[in-house]
Amino acid sequence: MRYTGSSMAADRPAIFSIRNVKKSFGDSHVLKDVSFEVYPQEILAVLGPSGCGKSILLKMMIGLIEPDAGEVYFEGKRVTDMSLPEKTELRRRVGMVFQYGALFDSMSVRDNVMYGLREHYAKKLSEAEKEDRVRGALAVVGLAGTEDLLPSSLSGGMKKRAGVARTIACRPELVLYDEPTMGLDPINTTRIGHLVRGLAREMDITSVMVTHDMKLAFEAADRVIVINEGLVVGSGTPESIQNHTDPRVKGFVEGLDPEWTEEDERLYGVP
Numbered sequence: 001m002r003y004t005g006s007s008m009a010a011d012r013p014a015i016f017s018i019r020n021v022k023k024s025f026g027d028s029h030v031l032k033d034v035s036f037e038v039y040p041q042e043i044l045a046v047l048g049p050s051g052c053g054k055s056i057l058l059k060m061m062i063g064l065i066e067p068d069a070g071e072v073y074f075e076g077k078r079v080t081d082m083s084l085p086e087k088t089e090l091r092r093r094v095g096m097v098f099q100y101g102a103l104f105d106s107m108s109v110r111d112n113v114m115y116g117l118r119e120h121y122a123k124k125l126s127e128a129e130k131e132d133r134v135r136g137a138l139a140v141v142g143l144a145g146t147e148d149l150l151p152s153s154l155s156g157g158m159k160k161r162a163g164v165a166r167t168i169a170c171r172p173e174l175v176l177y178d179e180p181t182m183g184l185d186p187i188n189t190t191r192i193g194h195l196v197r198g199l200a201r202e203m204d205i206t207s208v209m210v211t212h213d214m215k216l217a218f219e220a221a222d223r224v225i226v227i228n229e230g231l232v233v234g235s236g237t238p239e240s241i242q243n244h245t246d247p248r249v250k251g252f253v254e255g256l257d258p259e260w261t262e263e264d265e266r267l268y269g270v271p
């Protein structure tokens with residue numbers, strides 16, 4: 001059964017536990033005190049304005065950045081304390097879809113998707129098995145047959161999906177999506193939301209999406225937390241966040257979403 005609300009939280013041990021994390025750069029206190037959990041099989045959206053520290057949080061979760069204070073636990077083990085092989089194993093099990101897709105322009109789609117496989121499965125899979133994984137991952141994201149193309153000939157939405165294919169080719173248990181709809185139009189935003197939900201369901205993937213895109217968070221997530229000015233100011237189901245009475249959440253929800261207008265809603269509908 002999917003995680004659908006806070007009532008189930010106590011029943012299941014968290015996969016990730018972020019506890020009282022702080023991070024500053026010079027005088028800028030980006031994360032002041034952030035705590036949240038990620039539970040098995042849920043789709044969690046971490047929603048907040050640009051610059052509030054969302055990418056930093058994801059990088060902390062896979063051990064690329066250390067918090068100034070507080071802890072990040074993965075299955076009860078502090079990420080900071082992990083050895084290099086443990087961190088490598090963490091990054092195999094927890095895949096990251098980077099903000100700009102992070103595709104290599106000079107490599108074909110095939111080689112881009114192959115990239116993670118070579119890193120994590122160099123000797124564990126034969127070339128033919130790797131080819132199979134690449135084909136399978138591209139098919140799942142709706143990009144079958146694009147193997148020989150260069151990223152420059154893909155649309156924005158296709159590039160995002162190729163980035164997702166690269167991550168899921170490694171069969172992660174959990175996927176962290178960094179702004180998966182940045183720069184996309186409403187139709188492609190909805191498509192990415194469906195893709196995230198489809199992958200979660202069919203491949204049993206726990207998902208964390210950090211985003212400033214409320215449409216994505218409300219359409220695709222089971223649970224949403226809102227970060228503003230370095231603190232978690234709201235947490236709950238998409239419905240409860242949309243109807244939140246706390247002014248810090250309300251202000252954000254009502255004041256932000258310049259890209260999705262009533263006109264868009266009339267044109268594209270709300271799926």
Ligand SMILES: Nc1ncnc2c1ncn2[C@@H]1O[C@H](COP(=O)(O)OP(=O)(O)O)[C@@H](O)[C@H]1O
Nearest residue numbers: 025028030048049050051052053054055056057
């Ligand atoms: N390595 C760094 N050095 C200095 N400032 C940084 C560094 N990384 C991030 N920041 C600052 O921290 C803030 C939050 O960054 P980020 O996590 O990228 O925000 P978000 O992903 O929510 O847009 C930004 O203001 C950014 O300029």
Ligand SMILES: [Mg+2]
Nearest residue numbers: 054055099179
């Ligand atoms: Mg970011």
